[in-house]
Amino acid sequence: MSSVGIGQRPTTPKRRVMKSLWIGVWLVYLGAPVSDLLHGGHSTGVRVLGWLGLAVFVAWYAALVFRTGRGETTRLVVASLALLAAQATLLALSLGREWLVLFVYVSTSSGAALPLRMSRWAIAATSALMTAVALTLPGGHSYLASLLVPALLGGAAMAGVRQLVRTTIELREARATVAQLAANEERLRLARDLHDLLGHSLSLITLKSELAGRMLPDHPEKAAQQVADIEQVSRQALVDVREAVSGYRRPRLAGELAGAQVALTAAGITAALPPDLDPVPADADEEAESALAWALREAVTNVVRHSGARRCTVEVLSRQTLGGPVLELSVEDDGSGDGSAGTPGNGLTGLAERLEKAGGSLETSRTKHGFRLVARVPQGTASAPADVGSGS
Numbered sequence: 001m002s003s004v005g006i007g008q009r010p011t012t013p014k015r016r017v018m019k020s021l022w023i024g025v026w027l028v029y030l031g032a033p034v035s036d037l038l039h040g041g042h043s044t045g046v047r048v049l050g051w052l053g054l055a056v057f058v059a060w061y062a063a064l065v066f067r068t069g070r071g072e073t074t075r076l077v078v079a080s081l082a083l084l085a086a087q088a089t090l091l092a093l094s095l096g097r098e099w100l101v102l103f104v105y106v107s108t109s110s111g112a113a114l115p116l117r118m119s120r121w122a123i124a125a126t127s128a129l130m131t132a133v134a135l136t137l138p139g140g141h142s143y144l145a146s147l148l149v150p151a152l153l154g155g156a157a158m159a160g161v162r163q164l165v166r167t168t169i170e171l172r173e174a175r176a177t178v179a180q181l182a183a184n185e186e187r188l189r190l191a192r193d194l195h196d197l198l199g200h201s202l203s204l205i206t207l208k209s210e211l212a213g214r215m216l217p218d219h220p221e222k223a224a225q226q227v228a229d230i231e232q233v234s235r236q237a238l239v240d241v242r243e244a245v246s247g248y249r250r251p252r253l254a255g256e257l258a259g260a261q262v263a264l265t266a267a268g269i270t271a272a273l274p275p276d277l278d279p280v281p282a283d284a285d286e287e288a289e290s291a292l293a294w295a296l297r298e299a300v301t302n303v304v305r306h307s308g309a310r311r312c313t314v315e316v317l318s319r320q321t322l323g324g325p326v327l328e329l330s331v332e333d334d335g336s337g338d339g340s341a342g343t344p345g346n347g348l349t350g351l352a353e354r355l356e357k358a359g360g361s362l363e364t365s366r367t368k369h370g371f372r373l374v375a376r377v378p379q380g381t382a383s384a385p386a387d388v389g390s391g392s
Contacts, residue, residue, distance in 0.1 A: 027058065029101060033091075036098040050095055057087045061105050065112050077113045078122075084109065085126060092133050097140045100147055103130035107151040111158030119162075123155035192294075192350040194241065199347060200263065200301045201237035205230050207266040207304065251293035253280050253316065253329075260300040264312055267304045269333075272313040279316040281379070284327060288377035291358040292316070292329045295375035298347045299331035302373075307335030309370060318379060325379040326360075334370040351375070 036042075037050045064080050088102035103126055110122035127148060134140035134147075212226035257273055264271035280289050296314065303312050317328045352362040360377035 029104070030054070030058070032098040032101050033095070036095060040096070040098070042095070046095070050091070053087065053091050057084070057091065057102060057105075060084055060087070061109055065109050074115065074118065078118075081106065081110055081113065081122060085129060089129065089133055092137065097134065097137045097143045100130060100134055100137075100140065100143050103127075103133075104147055104151045104154055107155035108158045111155040111160075112162055114159075116159055116163050119155065119159040123152065123159070126155070127151050188350075188353070192354055195347055195350060198237065198241070199305075200259070200297050201233055201240070203301050203304050204233050204259075204263050204266060205237075207263070208233070211266065251290055251297065253289050253293045253296065256293040256296045256300075257314070260296060260314065263300055263304055269303065269309055270311040272311065274314065274316050280327065281318060284379050285377075287358050288327055288360070288379060291355050291360055291377050292327055292375055294354055295329055295351055295362070295373070296331065298351045299329075299373045299375075302347065303331065303333045303335065307333045307371060309333035309335030323378075326376050327379050329375045330372065332367060332370060332372040336370070 033054055037047050042050065061084060064084065085106050088106050091102060092099040107123050107126045110126060111119045114122055130147065130151060131144060134144040208226045208230045212223040215223040215226065261271050261273060303309055312331065312333045315330045319326050319328055348364060355362050355375055355377060358377050360375060363374040365372050
């Protein structure tokens with residue numbers, strides 16, 4: 001039925017042909033009116049008027065069913081059905097009981113063209129009108145028994161098919177929307193990963209390049225070591241970008257703590273890190289640890305680039321809350337840079353989205369002597385609360 005396009009206007013030549021053939025097949029049931037015009041003993045004038053009335057009825061019915069779609073207003077469809085019912089009534093009363101079959105077409109077109117709730121009333125009203133007309137015609141009650149059930153069932157069937165087609169269309173549109181949302185989410189993930197990866201790596205490369213430039217005249221050996229570090233950071237950044245594009249990037253907190261030590265030291269900032277460089281419990285959730293690792297990378301990058309701090313303290317704690325055990329990362333500096341909590345940049349915005357996706361939260365605030373970032377994620381276990389590491 002979806003290839004025929006009931007309940008929607010055909011948009012391609014193939015669909016137009018299919019729907020025209022589908023409408024034409026059901027016109028075979030007009031055999032009774034045609035036979036009445038040919039063999040009913042009517043005068044020539046009545047036959048001409050009968051053929052003309054039948055042609056107008058068929059054309060109006062075909063146009064209504066063929067062109068019905070989402071663009072038509074209900075008022076226009078109701079007016080068209082009213083005109084179709086008036087034609088059926090006039091022809092039946094004028095030419096006889098054989099023309100009662102036209103009401104079946106009015107009922108089926110009601111089911112095909114009207115919304116489900118309105119089609120129920122239209123089908124019932126059409127059947128009631130057909131019954132009233134049949135009872136006024138000689139021998140009409142004998143035809144009524146064979147036409148009333150097709151009128152009711154045909155209209156109901158068409159309404160059901162139309163609703164099924166509409167539901168199928170909405171399902172396809174919903175699938176397309178879901179696919180678009182998934183693509184958008186993947187682009188956001190990639191943007192967040194590249195921002196966090198390249199921001200940290202490029203900041204470290206810039207710092208080590210400046211150090212190498214200052215050391216080159218007097219300490220070429222140390223400058224060469226800085227250049228070697230730059231090469232290593234660049235290669236690692238390339239690997240990280242490839243993994244991020246492939247969707248396999250899942251940083252670990254221990255690795256990010258080691259990277260934070262290198263970045264802070266290169267920037268001339270005293271780093272106070274947890275004594276244990278792998279402070280996450282072994283049974284912690286991997287996604288939660290990954291979210292904290294991204295948070296640490298973004299926080300350290302901001303400290304290095306914007307804070308102007310002399311000291312940075314990193315703490316990783318495991319706490320028991322009313323909602324269950326959580327892992328908490330805090331990064332605090334004593335700088336006076338422009339990383340205001342009131343105006344978060346793209347990095348903090350993306351970080352908040354990443355933590356929210358992992359079921360966590362992000363807090364940023366000014367302190368008396370600097371800036372503080374706190375990231376929390378569910379630990380995923382029911383272990384007892386314990387401080388697993390802190391900077392002094």
